[in-house]
Amino acid sequence: MRPTTKDLAKAAGVSLATVDRVLNRRPGVRKETVEAVTAAIEEIGFERNISAANLARSRRYRFEFLLPTAGDQFLETLVSRIEEARAAFAAEHTEVGFRRILSDDPHQIAAHLARLGPEDTDGIAIMAPEAPQVRDATHRLFERGVKVVQFVAGQLGGPEVDFVGVDNNAAGATAGRLMGKFCGGRTGRILVIADTMNARDNVERRQGFDRILTADFPDLSALPSVETHGDPARTRRIVGNLFENFHDISGVYVLSSETRVALEAVAAATDLRQTQVIAHERTAFNVNKLRSGELDAVIAQNPGHLVRSAIRVLRARCDGREPIASQEEIRIEILIRENLGQAADRT
Amino acid sequence: MRPTTKDLAKAAGVSLATVDRVLNRRPGVRKETVEAVTAAIEEIGFERNISAANLARSRRYRFEFLLPTAGDQFLETLVSRIEEARAAFAAEHTEVGFRRILSDDPHQIAAHLARLGPEDTDGIAIMAPEAPQVRDATHRLFERGVKVVQFVAGQLGGPEVDFVGVDNNAAGATAGRLMGKFCGGRTGRILVIADTMNARDNVERRQGFDRILTADFPDLSALPSVETHGDPARTRRIVGNLFENFHDISGVYVLSSETRVALEAVAAATDLRQTQVIAHERTAFNVNKLRSGELDAVIAQNPGHLVRSAIRVLRARCDGREPIASQEEIRIEILIRENLGQAADRT
DNA sequence: TATTTTCTGAGGTACGTGCCTCAAATAGTT
């Protein structure tokens, strides 16, 4: 049997009350006594039973995810991962909820944050585009005692706000190296497409991508980013023109996680299977395109990891602990047709 | 507040005892009463407090990993992940240990398994090369009531033995596609090196690799596997001869996780940076070689996931639950220089 | 209706820890 506080008390020659005072760093214990208990802990290999402790304390953590309303398949996947996490963390005294707010109205987001306080929630994970109002509201929220993490999309916040998500510059660099190697020393141009270049993530990915191409693949040159703004007809026109003007486009890099519009425009102009195409995120659409050979690689981040990591970081902050950086680093995954796994494709 | 069994009893109009009988599937409850309770669970959103349940039951799980003594860096990483898991799972009433046994003596492994029983351990995760004795001993152990998972290396066991590890055929196929794309349509030969081809994993990887090369990259042809048997001089001689005979070797695929001997032999014969080199597992050695550009890609599986997954599967089996297949599938990771992350390189 | 069988309720103890109170013992000070 694993030793309990009772065993510890006996081993240290003190009472349960004193053991409790030492374990929970309560005042009123002589230094020598503390040392005696600490020694006994080592000696008998005592480890606190965390679930019993949580049970006794009946402490509850309430966390909320704040997500944009409008979104692509990736966002929907995040939502369903949050639902899963809600169930999984319920057993650990942790309530997880989420709320969706119009993302193109920073004012509304800031207003919601301003209404929140420690009485509503213990921590909040925010996924929102960059905006000064949001940044300010976030800081005030933090000062009111609510823990905050920036989720997936970075706000370039101060050091007190944790970030959970991938390093987008590295993600772009990963795409860059793959593109370079896939194009195998040939000379050519690379078409880069995004929904918008107003998003920080897309800009960072583009920078990482260009960095690698410039440094290691001088025979490839990336064209200026095409912005779709979700408009299929316009995108098709622009992309069509580019393919008419440049006959040496050997690769396409889609920066944003919504790839449908971009891919359809490219497919209308050329044969996707003859072109190296790299995109982001494991969406059902992208998985299908990988299987069919129209996509060559996908750079992804694990949505379940993102959600769980955000929750763990918030809980660590609530407990006054430092999150374990190495555990919370989100990996940049590379997917090709062969390593998709059996997993049912999640919407 | 979250509803408790007491609330549930009230909502269902029954007593605590009946709620308990329903929740734990004990006999002696009328069907209609069971349905009433189930309905009430839905209605008030009751979720059992697992830690309280475990506390009350004071159930403990004892699991053991059985690993080979001789091993490479990958094995050492596994061991340190087991140590980590031991600490993490201690809070969940789960004791995790490991034992190392000479892997080239199936007899010894079988003997150890024969001595084990339900009084020693609740479950065991076995990583051992294929052998009839081991397979038989495993089955007898299972029949004695000890749960068993095949860990990392498959034993081609019956359906009652779970397997935790990657699909090595798919891992080889992943390497195959990458190699094909990295070689970019050029004609050439691929050198394949393993420590031994007597291990099932290596054979499966090779099959997957060949499958993709044959199907999608007919201009590439893979040479017969070179076996190093851990002998640097011999390997260098064989590899040197191959490079002298064939001047169109454009890629090298190292099947086994110990890559040092193979890479040194190739480096002595040609410039690694001009050759596409793919290997397996995230070892410190391989990470360094990725950084230096001598390795082009690494196919990896996450050792921490492997360990935790094995423990979760064992626990599910002990509880008579079915493991969640999608959660326990180990992903085939692709690593290149850009997505290695900040993580300190683990030995 | 009488008898047996099957269900159900009431109540208890236990798990390991947190957190409280009150009295007693000890240490430190004058």
Added chain:
DNA sequence: AACTATTTGAGGCACGTACCTCAGAAAATA
């Protein structure tokens, strides 16, 4: 030595669930 301040012990209740017993109610059978 007498006093105060500090430290310690003993004990109890609580958290939410498991698991046990026993009595009594309801249903099924004779």
